[in-house]
Amino acid sequence: MDLPQTSAYIKQELAKMDIPSKTYLNGMAVAARIQGAKGTGRGLRLGLRADMDALPVQEETGLSFASDSGCMHACAHDGHMAMLLGAAKVLSAHADLFSGEVILIFQPSEEVPPGGALPMLAEGLLHDFPLDFIVGIHAGIVNPATKPGSINWKEGPLMAAVDTFILRFIGESSHAAHPEQSRDPIAAAAQFITALQSIKSRNIKASDLAVISIGKIQGGVSQNIIPETVELQGTVRSFAPEVRDRIENRIKQIAEGICLAMDVQAKLDFQRNYPAVVNDGDFTRRIAASLAKILDSSELNQMQDPVMIGEDFAYFLNEVPGTFLFLTNPKAQNGENYPHHHPRFDINEEQLTLGVTAFVQIALDILR
CATH class of the missing domain: 3.30.70.360 (Alpha-Beta Plaits)
Known part of the structure; x- marks a missing residue:
């Protein structure tokens, strides 16, 4: 939950885009609104969420920017923040293409129960930023059966x-x-x-x-x-x-x-601890249809089976219809793709553009 530098960086980057933000959980969580400029009336409100916390793992990737603090992003949360900031930059620059609101949610403490989603909700997140729908994307290799360089979706039960x-x-x-x-x-x-x-x-x-x-x-x-x-x-x-x-x-x-x-x-x-992540069926099918407009069959995949790992994104889905997607983008270390939470876990940063593209496409389609 203690992410002062990360939260400060998120607020700094949002300020550069002229996106006002509000903090929760003693300043560790950040939420922000991008107001669409297309049409009149209230319009729909779409939440896009990224988690921010690292893990108490000594990094062994050997990368030039590897952490030496005893903590590392061994679960791709740095990629999640990058994708959401990238989507925020695109959407804020093209607010004339959508109506309603895009709500950016940067959440700490996904890894450690009770998590960060539930406390944010308890502090009034949905009162300050009411939502009609919510979407999250998890990068890395959550489901090893999926193809690298793909967005993967599933309606109904997704995570345990x-x-x-x-x-x-x-x-x-x-x-x-x-x-x-x-x-x-x-x-x-x-x-x-x-x-x-x-x-x-x-x-x-x-x-x-x-x-x-x-x-x-x-x-x-x-x-x-x-x-x-x-x-x-x-x-x-x-x-x-x-x-x-x-x-x-x-x-x-x-x-x-x-x-x-x-x-x-x-x-x-x-x-x-966390309840199951259960994607809303109707909304998830809408998202899949939207992504099919811009991704080919090798980049968009429907999963048949859920995974047994958990996610506190479930708390958002208990309140708002939405969907959680998987971006498969592992990067091999010494010829091997290491799993999440491993000291040599790494992601293909070039493929984060798929996540940015997905966030933007979903927002433009849902809020058109």
């Missing part, structure tokens, strides 16, 4: 709801040579991890998408000591609300059952 949990098993420590004197939290944790996999295979329909992963397990200090505690951290991804509820309930039940069987205690902290 994101939940996290921390589970702590508490037992009784002992010498590892006398396990009968312990209440072993490691054995309990091992059984929990194994039992966890049964939720997807036995408690949820095969046709319902869900992922349950343990990403961290920590416990013990030595090979000959059974520890008192073990901590697990995991993530849950899903789409249907009933599946989300079912998984949370089963995690609680399995933990309780293992505690009874293994004579240990457990403390579970389950956090609901």
Whole structure:
């Protein structure tokens, strides 16, 4: 959430374009309005959003402008800002080609729940800048199945709801040579991890998408000591609300059952984070038809399957009809395209023009 230099740069660039801006979240978030000059009357209001935050990753790209601060743009958010500023420059210079309003939204803290979208909404973003529709674009290689140099769209569910949990098993420590004197939290944790996999295979329909992963397990200090505690951290991804509820309930039940069987205690902290990103069907089809006017079949692709990563753009879509698009523009390092959040992740900057073009075309078509 702490992006003073980035926010200051965004405001500076908007000021150069004579676009007035307003800040939120203690000055870290920026919103601005470009007023169309075509026709009379209120017209429609279209929001265009870019997220701004970096990740606590030491960059290893070797680029001349690589970050040396211990943080890097390993998720293409620098590209998102560049695309939106580029679109703002074009649209502000050609306001006579559209009516209504283009609302520029520069949002911090997408990477860390509760995110930046929800606090911006809570501070009155939509009161100050009412919207009829909203569009966002994510660059990089969010969906590896898509072709580089393409804009990818999908109506309906696009990105998963994101939940996290921390589970702590508490037992009784002992010498590892006398396990009968312990209440072993490691054995309990091992059984929990194994039992966890049964939720997807036995408690949820095969046709319902869900992922349950343990990403961290920590416990013990030595090979000959059974520890008192073990901590697990995991993530849950899903789409249907009933599946989300079912998984949370089963995690609680399995933990309780293992505690009874293994004579240990457990403390579970389950956090609901971002909801699923669900694109509005009618609006998304309009956007696809609009982009088809300027992009050929190799540059515009309809995705068939959603992805299991999450995005707090979902909060905007809960309030306003809209769509989220993927621009696939990875740039190889040593012959390999590294994924998002990797220290060698990079993007093809030349293909950011596709995102700028998409934003401009959408605005001109929706606000014509």
